[in-house]
Amino acid sequence: MTVYTATVTSPVNIATLKYWGKRDTKLNLPTNSSISVTLSQNDLRTLTSAACSEEYESNRLFLNRKLESMETPRLIEVLKDLKKLREKVENSEGNEHLPKLSQLNLLIVSENNFPTAAGLASSAAGLSALVKAISKLYELPDSLSEISKIARKGSGSACRSLFGGYVAWEMGELSNGEDSKAVEIAPLEHWPNIKALILVVSAHKKDVSSTSGMQLTVKTSDLFNYRINNIVPQRFEEMKKSILEKDFNKFAELTMKDSNSFHSTCLDSYPPIFYLNDYSRRIIRLVHLINEKSVKENGKIIVAYTFDAGPNAVLYYEEENEKTILNVFYKILSEVTGWDAQKFDFKNQEYSKGQLILSDEEIDYSIKDGISRVILTQVGPGPQDSEESLIDVASGKPKFSS
Ligand SMILES: Nc1ncnc2c1ncn2[C@@H]1O[C@H](COP(=O)(O)OP(=O)(O)OP(=O)(O)O)[C@@H](O)[C@H]1O
Numbered sequence: 001m002t003v004y005t006a007t008v009t010s011p012v013n014i015a016t017l018k019y020w021g022k023r024d025t026k027l028n029l030p031t032n033s034s035i036s037v038t039l040s041q042n043d044l045r046t047l048t049s050a051a052c053s054e055e056y057e058s059n060r061l062f063l064n065r066k067l068e069s070m071e072t073p074r075l076i077e078v079l080k081d082l083k084k085l086r087e088k089v090e091n092s093e094g095n096e097h098l099p100k101l102s103q104l105n106l107l108i109v110s111e112n113n114f115p116t117a118a119g120l121a122s123s124a125a126g127l128s129a130l131v132k133a134i135s136k137l138y139e140l141p142d143s144l145s146e147i148s149k150i151a152r153k154g155s156g157s158a159c160r161s162l163f164g165g166y167v168a169w170e171m172g173e174l175s176n177g178e179d180s181k182a183v184e185i186a187p188l189e190h191w192p193n194i195k196a197l198i199l200v201v202s203a204h205k206k207d208v209s210s211t212s213g214m215q216l217t218v219k220t221s222d223l224f225n226y227r228i229n230n231i232v233p234q235r236f237e238e239m240k241k242s243i244l245e246k247d248f249n250k251f252a253e254l255t256m257k258d259s260n261s262f263h264s265t266c267l268d269s270y271p272p273i274f275y276l277n278d279y280s281r282r283i284i285r286l287v288h289l290i291n292e293k294s295v296k297e298n299g300k301i302i303v304a305y306t307f308d309a310g311p312n313a314v315l316y317y318e319e320e321n322e323k324t325i326l327n328v329f330y331k332i333l334s335e336v337t338g339w340d341a342q343k344f345d346f347k348n349q350e351y352s353k354g355q356l357i358l359s360d361e362e363i364d365y366s367i368k369d370g371i372s373r374v375i376l377t378q379v380g381p382g383p384q385d386s387e388e389s390l391i392d393v394a395s396g397k398p399k400f401s402s
């Protein structure tokens with residue numbers, strides 16, 4: 001039995017300028033451009049193997065060892081596009097010898113090393129990994145931006161995970177979506193010292209999916225039109241500039257404002273959508289308190305929060321301020337899992353010497369009741385090739401099944 005396989009890993013990305021709203025639900029065309037930071041795959045990643053063989057009787061997808069349907073409208077579109085590009089390769093001159101992979105069924109085996117559908121951008125990592133693994137299997141010559149248009153059809157935010165570092169998704173104008181693609185603003189190496197502390201407020205499946213939440217907002221929120229027409233276009237340019245200039249003050253301010261603006265349109269939807277909970281709000285207050293102190297001391301904002309369609313907080317900061325920020329959060333959350341001694345030398349931190357940016361009275365210790373886990377991570381690269389296949393080439397089956 002001949003089995004062709006390819007394996008990749010792909011990252012999560014967390015938007016600093018949020019995608020919220022579609023102008024075309026079938027093609028996943030957004031109502032505004034967005035910006036994100038790609039996070040390191042050492043901490044959060046999808047590992048996906050793709051295979052095709054004449055022996056496969058249907059397309060199958062195993063996600064975290066469970067068989068999932070591949071007959072969803074989005075996956076049908078994604079596969080159709082990828083097969084079309086493979087056919088083009090097979091039909092081009094000089095390639096007559098290539099196997100006709102476009103005519104074979106696929107087996108996809110994928111694993112996320114973090115909770116799926118819990119507001120940790122699993123769809124972005126998952127769909128970008130799926131598209132990248134099949135592109136590798138098909139040996140497609142197309143650019144990452146081209147491939148990002150296919151990932152976009154799988155899940156909008158997935159298009160941004162094809163690049164590392166700092167990424168824009170340009171909304172485009174065309175009705176066929178051919179200009180709605182991800183592009184790199186700056187690579188990881190440009191601003192490598194951006195770190196992220198993720199506070200997992202809830203790892204449960206969320207109540208209102210992004211897909212249906214944004215549809216309700218588009219239909220019912222009055223604020224929404226103001227956001228996409230009067231706020232985002234200018235913010236998009238300003239945020240790109242702040243990244244290119246490594247201006248953390250500006251980047252942080254715009255990131256926090258945009259998270260708040262997006263959640264305002266959720267609240268302005270009818271009926272309202274609540275993604276933030278009371279712990280999220282306490283974290284917001286604490287971040288502003290830290291920044292107020294820091295601005296008083298040296299004029300600098302040192303940490304930014306952002307929240308996706310759920311209560312989890314992602315805090316961005318520069319490595320040089322890590323001690324100051326983690327000292328506060330470690331003091332509150334030392335009993336929560338996720339503090340990695342290799343990344344954060346908490347035993348030697350300055351708080352033990354009494355050098356906290358906040359006094360004990362200013363710290364809201366109740367935050368610890370709502371946090372189940374912390375993840376310490378940082379900006380990272382785009383999808384990577386991997387040798388760690390989840391499919392056994394000899395049998396053509398998922399490795400976990402043998
Ligand atoms: N590794 C994967 N391979 C293929 N599909 C995946 C993978 N991981 C997640 N998905 C798809 O993404 C869906 C989860 O997306 P959803 O938007 O509900 O949650 P999320 O991405 O974790 O949260 P958010 O996008 O709000 O941050 C899963 O039900 C599955 O269909």
Ligand SMILES: C[C@@](O)(CCOP(=O)(O)OP(=O)(O)O)CC(=O)O
Binds near residue numbers: 017307
């Ligand atoms: C709040 C967000 O995380 C929304 C992400 O929405 P999805 O990309 O999950 O939605 P679909 O395109 O319907 O799959 C903001 C963002 O990532 O930009």
